[in-house]
Amino acid sequence: MRVAIIGAGYAGMAAATELTARGIPVTVFEASRTLGGRARRVEAHGYPLDNGQHILVGAYVELLRLMRLVGADPNALLARKPLSLVFPGRMHLAAPRLPAPLHLAAALLTAHGLPIGGRFAAVRFMRHMKQAGFRIEPDIPFVELMARHGQHEAVIRYLWEPLCISALNTPPTEASAQVFLNVLRDSLAATREASDLLLPRTDLSMLFPEPAEHYVRSRGGEVLRGTAIHGVEWTPYGFHLDGDASGRGHTHVIAAVAPYHLGRLAAKLPRLQPVLEDVERFSYEPILTAYLGYPQPVSLPGPMVGVGGTAHFLFQHADDILSAVTSASGPHLDLPHDALVGRIHAEVADIVGEMPRPAWSQVIVEKRATFACRPGVRRPACETPLANFFLCGDYVASDYPATLEAAVRSGVACAKLVK
Secondary structure, X not given: OOEEEEOXXXXXXXXXXXXXXXXXXXXEEEOOOOOEOOOOEEEEOOEEEEXXXXXXXXXXXXXXXXXXXXOOOHHHHEEEEOOEEEEOOOEEEEOOOOOOOHHHHHHHHOOEOOOHHHHHHHHHHHHHHHHOOOOOOOOOEHHHHHHHOOOOHHHHHHHHHHHHHHHHOOOOOOOEHHHHHHHHHHOOOOOHHHHOEEEEOOOHHHHOHHHHHHXXXXXXXXXXXXXXXXXXXXXXXXXXXXXXXXXXXXXXXXXXXXXXXXXXXXXXXXXXXXXXXXXXXXXXXXXXXXXXXXXXXXXXXXXXXXXXXXXXXXXXEEOOEEEEEEEOOOHHHHXXXXXXXXXXXXXXXXXXXXXXXOOEEEEEEEEEEEEOOOOXXXXXXXXXXXXXXXXOOOOOOOOXXXXXXXXXXXXXXXXXXXX
């Protein structure tokens, strides 16, 4: 077998790792010089930053497994924190170290800043969803789910809505209630460890894709950076890749590119036309990440601090660097750089006290960060109508929204299909 993997993001490197572990050599083609796809390192102002802030949770079991397999120790590369959600001066929720499901019930019932009736309603909601197997048919928008179960406005604003928009990266009025429930099922409603926050101590390329590259190469595989594949053709002798200088044919192809690149890549594969038509119907949502570098150390009151303003969340990137994340579309995208940074800095000052303005700032907008996770979206399967041509990425059919765990699981699923 000669397996070609096009794209060295988390999905592609997961597939490469799994196949390598089975003793099947692979060739990974990556157009960029940096591994990670839409979760990669960028250099700015002399610092290794990321093209977007990504938060992991303990429920990311496949990513954690593969990290261990390639020698990327999660205990060294990730700071594990018990679930904590802080909106300074408004709400504070923290999960105690109790066995599941007591940890969640205790977190909800002891949350500061939420009315007692709202807290009990949240507990009832989780209990009812568990009894229903976290299933709802037909799928409905997130806001309708909240209304059906009588969730209090403050609980929606400071708990359910932030979880929804950060996980699904889709406005709550449009977001899929079923996918939101899938996230709750496997995080808050699972084991206590599943809801832990895992904060990267390194950049996203170093977290998994680069250790996976070393793993693949050390076992006879290839990872070709700066090698763009422009198209794929099928012949009776295998797949031919336009851009592969070796000219070798490949028995299997795993397309691990972003969905909006798939049409160009598979334009000469007519059997994939139904799949391409589904993917072309996708719409996308952005993620804005702003890095603020201060002239002195600044300390946030928690690992993940809710803002709910121009910034949705703040994170401590370094002693003197904060990252602010705003998910999905909104008026913040129309703000000039200085106005945007000024608003976020004012929100920081409201939380930590008066601060000098940032010495530097870097705003990164990933315009098509994820597909819009709405009810009824048709997501393609890993297996396609064309034999030995597979799709992987955070957009393929799964229970999860477009997350690193969804990407990794799709890569593992593709690897299992290679026979």
